[in-house]
Amino acid sequence: MKVVKNKEKTEDKINELLTRGVDKIYPSREKLEEILRSGKKLRLYQGFDPTGNKLHLGHMVGFRKHRQWQDLGHEVIFLIGDGTGQAGDPTGKKKTREKFFTQEELRANAKDYLIQASKIVRFNGENPIKIMYNGDWLNKLNLVDILYIAQHFSVQQLIERDMFQERLKAGETINVREFLYPLLQGYDSVAMDVDLELGGSDQTFNMLAGRTLMKTMKGKEKFVMTTPLLSDSKGVKIGKSEGNVIGLTDPAGELFGKIMSLGDDAIIPMFTLLTDVSMKEIEKFNLKNDAMALKKRVASIVVIQLHNQTSAEQAEEAFSNTFQKKEIPKVIKEIKGDIGELLSEFLVKNEILSSKSEWRRLVLGGAIHDLSKNENITDADFKISKDLTLKIGKKRFVKILAN
RNA sequence: GCGUCGAUGGUAGAGUGGUCAAAUACGACACGCUGUAAACGUGUUGCCUUCGGGCUUCGGGGGUUCGAAUCCCUCUCGACGCACCA
Numbered sequence: 034m035k036v037v038k039n040k041e042k043t044e045d046k047i048n049e050l051l052t053r054g055v056d057k058i059y060p061s062r063e064k065l066e067e068i069l070r071s072g073k074k075l076r077l078y079q080g081f082d083p084t085g086n087k088l089h090l091g092h093m094v095g096f097r098k099h100r101q102w103q104d105l106g107h108e109v110i111f112l113i114g115d116g117t118g119q120a121g122d123p124t125g126k127k128k129t130r131e132k133f134f135t136q137e138e139l140r141a142n143a144k145d146y147l148i149q150a151s152k153i154v155r156f157n158g159e160n161p162i163k164i165m166y167n168g169d170w171l172n173k174l175n176l177v178d179i180l181y182i183a184q185h186f187s188v189q190q191l192i193e194r195d196m197f198q199e200r201l202k203a204g205e206t207i208n209v210r211e212f213l214y215p216l217l218q219g220y221d222s223v224a225m226d227v228d229l230e231l232g233g234s235d236q237t238f239n240m241l242a243g244r245t246l247m248k249t250m251k252g253k254e255k256f257v258m259t260t261p262l263l264s265d266s267k268g269v270k271i272g273k274s275e276g277n278v279i280g281l282t283d284p285a286g287e288l289f290g291k292i293m294s295l296g297d298d299a300i301i302p303m304f305t306l307l308t309d310v311s312m313k314e315i316e317k318f319n320l321k322n323d324a325m326a327l328k329k330r331v332a333s334i335v336v337i338q339l340h341n342q343t344s345a346e347q348a349e350e351a352f353s354n355t356f357q358k359k360e361i362p363k364v365i366k367e368i369k370g371d372i373g374e375l376l377s378e379f380l381v382k383n384e385i386l387s388s389k390s391e392w393r394r395l396v397l398g399g400a401i402h403d404l405s406k407n408e409n410i411t412d413a414d415f416k417i418s419k420d421l422t423l424k425i426g427k428k429r430f431v432k433i434l435a436n
Numbered sequence: 437g438c439g440u441c442g443a444u445g446g447u448a449g450a451g452u453g454g455u456c457a458a459a460u461a462c463g464a465c466a467c468g469c470u471g472u473a474a475a476c477g478u479g480u481u482g483c484c485u486u487c488g489g490g491c492u493u494c495g496g497g498g499g500u501u502c503g504a505a506u507c508c509c510u511c512u513c514g515a516c517g518c519a520c521c522a
Contacts, residue, residue, distance in 0.1 A: 206515065294472050325471050356472050391465085394480050398466040426465075427472060 043105070044070075050101050054094060054306045056234040059241065059257040065229075075256075077102060077229035078110035080167065080221060082118040083142035088149040090279040090292075090335070091233070091263045094306045096153035098231055098260055099162060103155060109162045110225060111150065115139040116171030117221070120214045122239070136168060149281045152339050170224040171217055182216050185249045186242070191215065194238050215242035222247050222255050229256040263306055264299065285340045289348035290428065292332035293356075297324045300331060308334045361404055361422065365432045372435045376415045385431055400426045 047069050051062055058065050068075070079095050081088075103109045118139045147156070147164065154162050174182075191197070191212060200207050215238060222230055222243035230240045240257045247255040279291045292303070297320060304315050308331060318327055329349060336345040354360040370379045377392040386392050393413050395401050401410040402424040410423075421433040 290472065297471090297473050299473095324473070328471085328473075352472085388483065389485090390481090390483065395466065398480065400466050426467095 046101070046105055049312075050105065053312060054098060054260055056259040056261045057237070057257075058259075059244065060254070064254075065256050065258075074107050075102075075228040076108040076110070076226070077231055077256075078112045078165075078221070078225060078227050079231040080112040080114045080117065080218065081146060082114035082122055083139050083146050084118050084122075085142065087278060087280045087282070088146060089281060090307070092150075093153060093281060093335075093338075094260050094263055095231060095233065096150055097307065098258070099154045102231075103160055103162060106160055108160075109154075110227070111147075111154065111156075111162045111164050112221060112225070113139075113143040113146065113164065113166045114218075115143060115166050116168035117214065117217050119168075120210055120217055122211075122214050122218075136172075139168075152281060165225065167217075167221050167224070171220065174220075182220055182246065182250075183213075185246055186216060215239045216246075219243035219246040223250050226251065226253075227255060228253075229258060231258050231260070233262055234259040235262060261302070261306065263302055281339055285336050285344035285348040286351055288339065289332045289336050289345070289352055292335060293328055293352060295328070297328070300324065300327050303331045303335070307331065307338075310334070356427075361424075362430055365422065365430045367432045367434055370417045370433045370435055372417055372419070374417050376410070376417055376421075376433075377413065379417060379433070380425075380431070385425070385429065395425060404430075 047066065051058065051066055051069070079099065081092070099109050099111070115136060119136065143166070150156075156162055156164065192201070192207075194215075197207055197212075199205075218239040219242035223246050230243055232240050237257070237259055240259070244255045244257055247253050279288065283291065295303075300320060301315060301318065304310050304318070304327075305312070320327070329352075333345045333349055336348050351362055351364070355362045368379075368383050368385075377386075377389050380386045380392060381389055386395070392401075396410060396413050399409050399411075402408070403410050404422040404424055405420070417433060417435050419435050421435065423431045423433065425431065
């Protein structure tokens with residue numbers, strides 16, 4: 034994407050910016066559009082609390098939105114929430130957090146975040162994104178400052194939040210620390226004096242708190258733009274904090290595979306949120322007939338963005354050969370093994386499997402396949418006698434070189 | 437501060453002296469059917485095993501007992517109630 038100078042195209046871009054992959058705009062889309070049409074450049078930001086070290090496909094939605102703003106010449110701030118991270122965002126948490134993060138942990142994670150984000154947004158070159166840390170101002174607030182911020186909110190306002198209501202009903206705790214979170218996030222807007230805040234729709238409440246503060250403390254109208262959350266029918270699969278997260282740093286092949294294994298209902302959202310394919314074209318998609326092809330296409334586009342054209346092609350080819358044509362993948366991890374060694378021990382030792390129990394389970398379930406002989410290994414005491422190519426489950430392959 | 441209750445496997449959540457490696461659900465893994473989709477069906481889901489069994493787990497530490505996830509003491513953490521309105 035390049036900054037388009039042509040006026041008409043800019044108009045389209047503005048339209049796209051305001052509609053595509055946008056959940057809601059507060060106070061209204063019209064107001065924001067009016068300002069953008071006037072040619073005014075805005076200062077905006079999105080915050081990320083570095084409470085894990087892996088960014089996933091869901092974050093990519095926000096990053097792409099950043100990129101759009103960036104390309105239109107606006108000032109974009111990538112805010113690392115090393116201050117808010119200490120409070121613990123209660124968003125989506127049915128229970129109070131057990132663990133709160135320290136400044137050190139947060140700073141360390143933040144480093145990884147930036148590396149990962151740089152795959153999508155520009156931190157260098159033309160109109161680069163600025164990086165800021167909210168710990169820089171939040172940690173300096175003194176009691177009076179905090180009281181002053183708090184004065185602009187009522188308990189009723191804060192407690193109205195759905196998730197707090199749910200917790201109240203369920204008799205779950207609401208930690209005051211979490212309760213204050215929206216205020217801190219809200220103060221970020223004031224500290225940076227932004228015109229707009231960008232974030233996932235789950236962040237609406239927190240972002241609106243910033244709107245309130247901005248109005249009272251600066252007399253300024255802050256816009257809020259929310260992006261939809263990416264998910265498939267199982268809901269949280271894509272952004273899940275544990276398990277099969279689709280990480281932005283996943284290797285091309287893995288990334289491709291993980292996207293392919295998502296539900297069909299994620300295809301259109303992925304095209305909308307993660308690609309530049311025009312909305313007109315997306316509307317014409319025939320999900321029923323082309324689900325497979327479309328999913329491959331979107332997987333490929335995503336891999337190109339996070340890696341490159343070549344690895345995307347390789348990933349797709351490998352996928353198609355391995356899983357559709359059932360061929361043995363060209364590139365298999367090769368490990369040397371001793372003749373006479375128990376295969377179970379060998380696999381555990383090389384961390385292909387986590388325990389011998391797992392091995393026994395897999396053998397029993399018929400999941401260990403000897404590709405050289407094209408038959409399952411059913412003997413748990415199988416010993417290595419010669420070179421061996423194994424398929425474990427659906428996706429794990431190992432080649433053992435006996436010597 | 438006082439009082440009451442609670443802390444169980446990846447998660448939720450049973451269990452309240454032996455029949456508990458711990459119900460059930462979800463998740464995960466595997467197999468079948470498929471499009472590495474969904475739905476559905478089946479199996480597995482602490483570790484080791486000569487497949488007899490053994491070993492380590494129920495917040496930490498200590499104790500009672502032939503025997504503890506279960507009882508007692510203590511520590512840590514948490515929830516709730518009371519303490520204000522006289």
